[in-house]
Amino acid sequence: MNTKLSHYFPQCTHDPTLIYLDTAATSLTPTNVLVSMERYYTQYRSNVSRGIYSNAETATKVYEAVREKCRALIGAQDVQEIIFTAGTTHSINMISSSISTLTDDINRAHGPHIVVTAMDHHANFVPWQHVITHYPEGTFSVIDLSDDYTLNLTHLTEILTEKTTILALPYISNVLGTINPVREIIAIARDINPDIIIVVDAAQAAAHVPIDVLQLDCDFLAFSGHKIYGPTGTGILWGKRKHLEKVEPFLFGGEMIAEVTHEQTIYKDLPQRLEAGTPNIAGVIGMGSAIDFIQSIGFSTITDHEKELTKYALEQLKLIDDLTIYGPQDEKIRTGVISFTVDNMHPHDIASILSTEKNIALRAGNHCAMPLHIQHMDVPATARISIGLHNTREDIDHLVDGLEIARKILCKPSKGQKV
Amino acid sequence: MNIYQEEILAHYHEPSNNGELKDPTHTHCGFNPTCGDKICIDLIIDHDTITDISFHGQGCAISQAAASMLTEHVKGKPANTLKNLTKDDILEILGVELSMNRMKCGLLALETAHRAYYKNIDESKS
Ligand SMILES: Cc1ncc(COP(=O)(O)O)c(C=O)c1O
Numbered sequence: 001m002n003t004k005l006s007h008y009f010p011q012c013t014h015d016p017t018l019i020y021l022d023t024a025a026t027s028l029t030p031t032n033v034l035v036s037m038e039r040y041y042t043q044y045r046s047n048v049s050r051g052i053y054s055n056a057e058t059a060t061k062v063y064e065a066v067r068e069k070c071r072a073l074i075g076a077q078d079v080q081e082i083i084f085t086a087g088t089t090h091s092i093n094m095i096s097s098s099i100s101t102l103t104d105d106i107n108r109a110h111g112p113h114i115v116v117t118a119m120d121h122h123a124n125f126v127p128w129q130h131v132i133t134h135y136p137e138g139t140f141s142v143i144d145l146s147d148d149y150t151l152n153l154t155h156l157t158e159i160l161t162e163k164t165t166i167l168a169l170p171y172i173s174n175v176l177g178t179i180n181p182v183r184e185i186i187a188i189a190r191d192i193n194p195d196i197i198i199v200v201d202a203a204q205a206a207a208h209v210p211i212d213v214l215q216l217d218c219d220f221l222a223f224s225g226h227k228i229y230g231p232t233g234t235g236i237l238w239g240k241r242k243h244l245e246k247v248e249p250f251l252f253g254g255e256m257i258a259e260v261t262h263e264q265t266i267y268k269d270l271p272q273r274l275e276a277g278t279p280n281i282a283g284v285i286g287m288g289s290a291i292d293f294i295q296s297i298g299f300s301t302i303t304d305h306e307k308e309l310t311k312y313a314l315e316q317l318k319l320i321d322d323l324t325i326y327g328p329q330d331e332k333i334r335t336g337v338i339s340f341t342v343d344n345m346h347p348h349d350i351a352s353i354l355s356t357e358k359n360i361a362l363r364a365g366n367h368c369a370m371p372l373h374i375q376h377m378d379v380p381a382t383a384r385i386s387i388g389l390h391n392t393r394e395d396i397d398h399l400v401d402g403l404e405i406a407r408k409i410l411c412k413p414s415k416g417q418k419v
Numbered sequence: 420m421n422i423y424q425e426e427i428l429a430h431y432h433e434p435s436n437n438g439e440l441k442d443p444t445h446t447h448c449g450f451n452p453t454c455g456d457k458i459c460i461d462l463i464i465d466h467d468t469i470t471d472i473s474f475h476g477q478g479c480a481i482s483q484a485a486a487s488m489l490t491e492h493v494k495g496k497p498a499n500t501l502k503n504l505t506k507d508d509i510l511e512i513l514g515v516e517l518s519m520n521r522m523k524c525g526l527l528a529l530e531t532a533h534r535a536y537y538k539n540i541d542e543s544k545s
Contacts, residue, residue, distance in 0.1 A: 346479035348454050348524060349423075356421055365453050373455065380455020380477070409423050410480060412432040 005297070005305070006390040010034065019360040019395045023388030024174050024204060024337045024367075027229045029290075036289040037231065037282045048281055049255060049272070063281055066288030067271070070236050073291050074202070074221060075212035080270045081244060083237040084284055088203040089123040090250075091222030091237035092168075094274070095199060096127035098248040102197060105165040111137030112165040117180075118145050118376050119173040122368040124201040128168055143169075145376050149176045149327050156185065160192045167198045171205035171221075175369045175384065176327035177310075177337035179209065186217050197243065203227055208306060208335050210299045219243050225283065229389075230290030234283040237274075244270050251276040297389065309387050310336040313396045320403055326377050336387025339367070342403065345410050347383040353409055358402040360395075422481060422515040431480040436473045436490035447538055448476070449531030451523050456482050460490075460532045467498045472532075479524050481517070486528035488512050493532075501536055504529060 006012040008030040011020070020028060046056040048063045067079045076082065085091045095102070105112045112135055114128045132138040144155045151169070160167065167189050172179050182200060189196050199220045202211060206223035213221055220243065225234030239247065249256060249267070253276040258266040267273040294302070311331045317323055322343035328334045341347065347364035354360040363384045366373040373379055385399060440446075443461035450457050456478035463471040472494050474486040492512055493501045509529050510517065517525045 346454075348479040348481075348521070352422065352479075352521065366455060370452070380457070409428070410431075 004392065006392070008032075008293070009390045012390050015359070017359045019358065019398050020388070020390065021360060021362045021385040021395065021399065023391075024227070024384065024386030025363055026226045026232065027207065027388055028390055029231070030229055030293045032293055033230060033286045033289045037286040040282045040285050047278055059281060062288070063279075063284055066284050066291075069288045069291040069295075070238070073206065073211065073294070074238055075214055076238050077214060078241060081238055081241055083239070083244070083271045083274045084279055085222070085235045085237050086233050086280065087224035087226065087235035088121075088201060088222045089224075091220075091235055092124055092199065092201065093127050094237055094247060094250045095220055095239070096131045097250060098246070099131055099166070101246050101248045102243060103165050105163070108163075109137065110163055111135040111139070113139045113141070113161065113163055114166045114168070115141045115143060115159055115164055116168045117143040117151055117170065119149075119151070119176055119178065119369065119372050120168065120170055121174050121201065121203065122370070123203070124168050124170060124199070125371065128166065142371070145372075148329070149173075149178055150333065151178075151180055151185070153185070153188065157188060157192070160189055160196070162193045164189075164193050164196050167196055168201070169199075170201040170203070171211070172202075172208065172335055172337070173327075173369075173372075174204045174337060175339050175367050175372055175382070177334040177339075178328055179205075179333050179335060182218070183216050190217070204335065204337060207294055208302065213238060225287035225290060228287070228290050229293055230287035231280075231283045233280050234287040241270070244274070247274060249274055249276060253277050255279070302389065305389060306336045306387050307331055309391055309393065309396065310334065310338070312393055313338055313385065313387065313399075316396050316400050320400065323403070326379075326382060336391075337384065338386070339382040339384040341379055341382050342407070345406060347381045349410055350383045350403070350406050353406040354399070354402040357405050358398050360399060360402050362399075422517065422521065424515055426514065427480060427484040430484035430487040434474075434483060434487035436487065436494065437475060438473050439475055440471055440473045443471075445535045445538065447531050447535035449527050449534060451478070451482070451527050454479065454524070456524065456527055458482060458486050458527050458531050460486070460528065460535045462501075462532070462535055464498050464536075469493050469496055469498055469501060474528060474531075478527070481513075481521055481524040482527045485509060485513055485525050486531075489528045489532060498536070501532055504532075 009028040011028050044055040044058040046059045048060045067082045070082045071079045114132050116125050116128050132140045141159045144152045146152045186198050198218045200218045202221050202223040207228035220239040222237050226232040256272050256276040258268045324341050326339045351364035365381050440461035444464050445462040448459040458476040461473050472490045
């Protein structure tokens, strides 16, 4: 039997009939996250890193403590390698826009070679595709998928060369649920080019699987606070210090400055150099509490709960006629992000009907992964459920009932013989 | 409000004017990138009258029904009927209230038909 965890989430109490199956888009918020943000706003509101008075010191202390929580969550070595950002998209753009200072490849005749995967979210695809347009000699390649919706590692070895500058990949696909063998992939990539810069998009991983950046041996890793039970508008970029030192600030202004004169500016050290402006203080504090929440539940409970439900959901969905699942069948290499189509039922209609008939929240569309849908799955859109800690087996049962209701509404009543 | 009313489902299951026209005078395909819907509209306009209109493509019940109803509404009428057709007209013809997120589905056929109409008018001027 799976553990009941929905009581942590006020939204489940506010609307007990809500069946929220869209954690991959954004997770629900547990009470402790709300409480910590409210405490900041009601008890010690002040700016960080500047005031001398006691509330400012409290705020700075609580805010900076979140860096340590993030460091521990991903197994990084040094808190100064944790840069607070507005989320994964922001983090990845920070690196892609700094490619000219990160690598010498842009000065070489062949230009940079950037490799992404067919399962990347637009946030880890478009910034790279865009930056390559600045370099006429640069090249952009996409690693294909195998038939079982895992990355095609043979294709990976064919594409990577000793000149490849960047390999950007998702830890977990936000459409297929595939958990990529990131460590193995990075080892292969470093065999081919020891200097390759590897960027891991951990948006769908950070709340679901334990991460260890040192063991993975990636160069950068990003996640969003709002997908790990924290508030929107938060996230981190982690990078190896030797790379972060070379990242050009994306924003210039206050908080990042050691000294300014009319003639020149000297920046602070990491992480402040990359965090200009007053940050999202309450948000970062909330993200810290979200990490506390995850750690207090523990990854072994989280993965047990989610694997059990994923297995159950896959079993139940497979019993539905004309339903196709896009993703690995084996729950050992996947998470509870499950995309599917049902013949003759458009995903939008499925999502509308499940909402009105069963108060189920699930996503329909291409989930910001258009290349994957159009060029690899060959469907314009899918319906997607994604499992979070609040979900139960009953939620899956309601989903299955809802899909049968949708079928009754949408499918043509058979008038005797089929034409 | 339940948007899957009998009339909408009837149009979805058995759309009117569904298919391609031979020798259309105007044609355009419209997309809704977020949901992957695609609707193409073919028109034959002869002496300012829409003598024939058809649609084809793929999409949800709302976008398909709206396309079917639109073609019924303007077929055989003066071209101005299409030209002057507004968003509110389509919503009235559909007879349901659409949420913000489904509005694009309901209006794809209208936008596409307008583009078809204007695209070829401009081309024939040149
Ligand atoms: C795999 C993946 N990468 C990146 C993102 C972008 O995250 P954000 O919108 O929080 O920047 C998402 C969120 O949809 C995602 O699922």
